[in-house]
Amino acid sequence: MITKSRKFSLNLIASLLLLLPAIAAAADAPPPLSEEWEFTIKEGQMQPFLAAVKEHVAVRREHNDPYEWNVYVARLGNDMNKVAIRHCCINWSDVDSYEKWSSDNPEVNQHWFETAAPHVEETYHFFEENDWANSHWNEEAGPYRLFGVTEFKLKTGHSEDFDQARDKMSQIAINQGWTDNNRSWLWAQSIGGAPREFLVVPYKKWADLAGGDQSFFEFLTEHMGSEQAAGDLLKQFETSTRGSSFQVWEHLPSITAE
Numbered sequence: 001m002i003t004k005s006r007k008f009s010l011n012l013i014a015s016l017l018l019l020l021p022a023i024a025a026a027a028d029a030p031p032p033l034s035e036e037w038e039f040t041i042k043e044g045q046m047q048p049f050l051a052a053v054k055e056h057v058a059v060r061r062e063h064n065d066p067y068e069w070n071v072y073v074a075r076l077g078n079d080m081n082k083v084a085i086r087h088c089c090i091n092w093s094d095v096d097s098y099e100k101w102s103s104d105n106p107e108v109n110q111h112w113f114e115t116a117a118p119h120v121e122e123t124y125h126f127f128e129e130n131d132w133a134n135s136h137w138n139e140e141a142g143p144y145r146l147f148g149v150t151e152f153k154l155k156t157g158h159s160e161d162f163d164q165a166r167d168k169m170s171q172i173a174i175n176q177g178w179t180d181n182n183r184s185w186l187w188a189q190s191i192g193g194a195p196r197e198f199l200v201v202p203y204k205k206w207a208d209l210a211g212g213d214q215s216f217f218e219f220l221t222e223h224m225g226s227e228q229a230a231g232d233l234l235k236q237f238e239t240s241t242r243g244s245s246f247q248v249w250e251h252l253p254s255i256t257a258e
Helices: 004-015 046-062 092-104 106-115 159-175 206-210 216-224 227-239
Strands: 033-041 070-074 082-090 120-130 146-154 186-191 196-203 241-251
Touching (some): 033 092, 146 159, 146 206, 159 216, 216 227, 227 241
Antiparallel strands (some): 033 082, 033 120, 070 082, 070 241, 146 196, 146 241, 186 196
């Protein structure tokens, strides 16, 4: 039997998976990669930056940008001056093709540096490898306004432990009914910088963050047969990380609308 304090701790870990949306079967999954640019905006310049991005999107559209970029702003924490611009989904060969398009249209990048870049304090660029086999993403249940992103920092040498626990929990969720009621989630791994894993959960409104009546720990216990088995799996997941952080990003479709 798990003690009350241990059970509380495990429920905190499991709550990271509580608010899980639905994708096609792995064989029909989209390409594996997303490309993302993350910007730290200078103090007091968020609105001018977003206005410049909207203008810049129109320029890209005029030049037949092959990517469909989406814009998100951070909504939690002390650091609220973050903007993410993201495109999904691509293969590595698409990156080569996009670089050629960019080099063939130098005036597009020049426009960015003249309009949006002056409002930026820091820029980060990375790719994400989406783990469609262990995700469940239901685009038809949207449109989604908010995206909860939990970032896990992995301990050195513990990637395999994390992957095993993540895969097992995800497959139980997919195969045993956790995907009912339009629950959706996406696992992704960063490419570039320190190894990080992301759990992305979409919501239509803030009230959806409240979750449902059954915790994921209770769900695991029901389908694994005991609190001990569920607790051991969650412990493997927890102890493979150095910690986690949580952010809610709001999608701003008006920035990229025609």
